Amino acid sequence: MNENVTAPLRARAEIDLAALKANVRSLRAHAPGAAFMAVVKADAYGHGMLPVARAAQEAGAEWIGTATPEEALELRAAGITGRILCWLWVPGGPWREGIEAGLDMAVSGMWALREVTEAARESGRTARIQLKADTGLGRNGCLPADWPELVGQALKAQEDGLVTVTGLWSHFACADEPGHPSIAAQLASFREMVSYAQAQGVTPEVRHIANSPGTLTLPETHFDLVRPGIAMYGISPSPELGTPADFGLRPVMTLKANLALVKHAPGGLGVSYGHHYVTPGATTLGLVPLGYADGIPRHASGTGPVLIAGKRRTVAGRVAMDQFVVDLGGDEPAAGDEAVLFGPGDAGEPTAEDWAAASGTIAYEIVTRIGSRVPRVYVDSGAADGA
Numbered sequence: 001m002n003e004n005v006t007a008p009l010r011a012r013a014e015i016d017l018a019a020l021k022a023n024v025r026s027l028r029a030h031a032p033g034a035a036f037m038a039v040v041k042a043d044a045y046g047h048g049m050l051p052v053a054r055a056a057q058e059a060g061a062e063w064i065g066t067a068t069p070e071e072a073l074e075l076r077a078a079g080i081t082g083r084i085l086c087w088l089w090v091p092g093g094p095w096r097e098g099i100e101a102g103l104d105m106a107v108s109g110m111w112a113l114r115e116v117t118e119a120a121r122e123s124g125r126t127a128r129i130q131l132k133a134d135t136g137l138g139r140n141g142c143l144p145a146d147w148p149e150l151v152g153q154a155l156k157a158q159e160d161g162l163v164t165v166t167g168l169w170s171h172f173a174c175a176d177e178p179g180h181p182s183i184a185a186q187l188a189s190f191r192e193m194v195s196y197a198q199a200q201g202v203t204p205e206v207r208h209i210a211n212s213p214g215t216l217t218l219p220e221t222h223f224d225l226v227r228p229g230i231a232m233y234g235i236s237p238s239p240e241l242g243t244p245a246d247f248g249l250r251p252v253m254t255l256k257a258n259l260a261l262v263k264h265a266p267g268g269l270g271v272s273y274g275h276h277y278v279t280p281g282a283t284t285l286g287l288v289p290l291g292y293a294d295g296i297p298r299h300a301s302g303t304g305p306v307l308i309a310g311k312r313r314t315v316a317g318r319v320a321m322d323q324f325v326v327d328l329g330g331d332e333p334a335a336g337d338e339a340v341l342f343g344p345g346d347a348g349e350p351t352a353e354d355w356a357a358a359s360g361t362i363a364y365e366i367v368t369r370i371g372s373r374v375p376r377v378y379v380d381s382g383a384a385d386g387a
Contacts, residue, residue, distance in 0.1 A: 010289045011257035011374050015047050017055045018380045019234055019250040019344075024059035026248040027228045031215050034222040035206065037063035037085065039229040041071060046295075046368040047233060047253055048376045050078050056232070057082065063206075065227055069098050069105070076101040085130060085167070087140065095119035099127045104166055108132045108141050113153055113163075120162040129154065130167030131197065135189035135209070136182055137173040144193060151197045167206045167225075168194050175213040175221075176238035187221060212237040216247050234344070235352055235363045251351060253367050254343030255374070258336050259308070260323065261287040271325050272317030276302060284328040286313075288339045291322040295369035296341070297359040304358045305350040307340040309333040312348065342366070 028036050038056035040049045053064050053075055063083045066072045072086035073094065086098070087106035096119040098105050107113050107129045120127040131154060134141030142150045157163045170190045174180035190209050197204075206224040212231035214221040230237050234244050234251035244251060265271075267281040279285075286308060292298045296319050304315040306326055313326040326339070340349040352363040359366070 009258065009375060009377075010260075011255070011294065012377045013046070013370055013374050014254040014256065014343075014377050014379050015051065016250070016252050016254070016379055016381045017051065020047075020052060020055050020232065020252045021059035023232050023234050023249050023252070024056050024061055027215055027226070027231055028060060030247075031210070031219070031222045031226045034208075034210075035062045035225045036060060037065045037208070037225055037227040038232060039065040039227055040075075041065065041067035041229075042368050045230060045233050045364065046370045048378070049075065050080070051376075051378055053080050063225065065229075069094050069103065072103050073097055073101055076103070087130075087132065091115065095127070096123050099123050099125050102128070104128045104130055106130050106132045106140075106169075107150070107154065108134075109146070110150060110153065113150065113157065117157045117160075117162045120157075126161060127163045128166045129163045130169055130204075130206075131165060131202075133168065133170040133190060133193045135170040135186040135193065137171050137186070139171070141170060144189065147193050147196065151200050151202060155201055165197075165202050165204060167208065168197055168202065168204045169206075169208045172209065172211055172214060172221075175211055175218065176241065178217070178240060183218070213241055217241055230364050233367060235367065239353065251342075251344045253352070253370075254349075255290075255341040255370060256343075257288050257290050257339045257341070259286050259333060259339055260289040260335065261285075262328065262333055262335055262337075270317075271327075272301075272320060274318055277317035277325075277327070279327065282330075284330055284332055285316070286326045286328050286333065286339070287323055288326060288341075289323050290341070290374070291320045291324060293321045293371065294373050295371045296324065297355070297361065297366070297369070299359040299361070300355060304341070305354050307347070307349040309337065310348070312350065 038061035043049045044052035066086045067088040069086045072084045085104040095116045132141040134143045174182045208225035210221040210226040212228045215226040215228045234249045265285045269279045271277040298319045301318040306313045316325045316327040342352045343349045345351045352366040355366045356363040
């Protein structure tokens with residue numbers, strides 16, 4: 001990933017760090033009584049993990065969140081200080097390395113507690129662990145029936161000096177669906193599981209369950225810490241909840257490419273694999289040098305929107321591995337002119353949400369899937385960067 005690129009590029013994802021910092025501040029204002037965790041898993045949702053983590057900390061994030069321990073260890077190796085929580089562990093994971101790096105490590109079941117306590121014993125250091133409760137997502141985390149055993153054994157390991165239980169936490173299944181009955185049910189379950197653990201003697205530094213929609217719309221879920229993910233990148237967690245602007249957020253990524261070719265084409269010309277698009281008459285075609293190898297959804301064939309020469313166009317035919325074609329309708333931009341696939345929308349360009357709608361997916365996937373062949377170019381627009 002490139003922090004600064006000066007040579008002409010086939011394509012680039014411009015990452016507006018001023019917008020990211022402004023989003024962090026805006027989200028913090030939604031939960032003024034809670035600490036803030038900047039979630040940077042999956043290469044910061046495709047935006048670049050290390051630059052985003054640094055910018056988020058500059059904007060006031062007290063915690064950093066990753067999925068895998070490898071991500072967290074990479075941040076530590078790059079000099080990121082402060083609290084880092086990583087939660088997606090498998091048997092045989094790098095527990096000792098995590099302990100020595102001072103990570104907070106999620107424990108969702110007895111196998112994980114056994115492994116982390118053994119690693120602590122071997123290293124001679126105390127592990128920082130957070131117990132994760134499955135309050136109804138049915139994914140990672142400890143179910144209520146198994147919670148007493150996990151809490152009890154964690155407290156015993158704490159008494160032995162092997163671990164410190166620093167947090168109790170969970171994750172919502174449907175917080176992006178306003179009024180969904182599971183929200184209240186999960187919140188009640190979380191409160192019960194937290195109360196049980198505290199009654200047994202757990203004194204966590206942080207209790208947390210609020211993701212992006214929880215942070216934005218459910219103040220009763222804020223507890224001690226909020227964990228915004230997609231919202232930090234200026235994307236609404238759900239169109240039903242509101243647009244980014246409704247929440248004071250600005251999209252951080254703008255995806256651009258330079259046209260590789262513009263040519264005149266006769267009517268009746270089949271375009272791209274399978275000839276699912278045939279030119280209706282004499283026209284001009286533009287070649288955009290991005291494809292599904294770069295993360296452009298093949299499902300957007302025939303539907304994906306692009307801004308070229310001031311007009312919105314649509315992918316003509318199938319998205320191929322490295323490129324796709326746009327029918328320019330007789331307009332004649334030059335090879336090398338800019339095509340904007342998505343961005344904030346200020347200049348009429350599509351947004352990541354537009355691409356999600358065209359692909360039958362969510363905007364999370366659109367930004368996260370942009371691949372490593374696309375350099376990240378870090379800019380500081382100054383947009384809403386008030387601190």
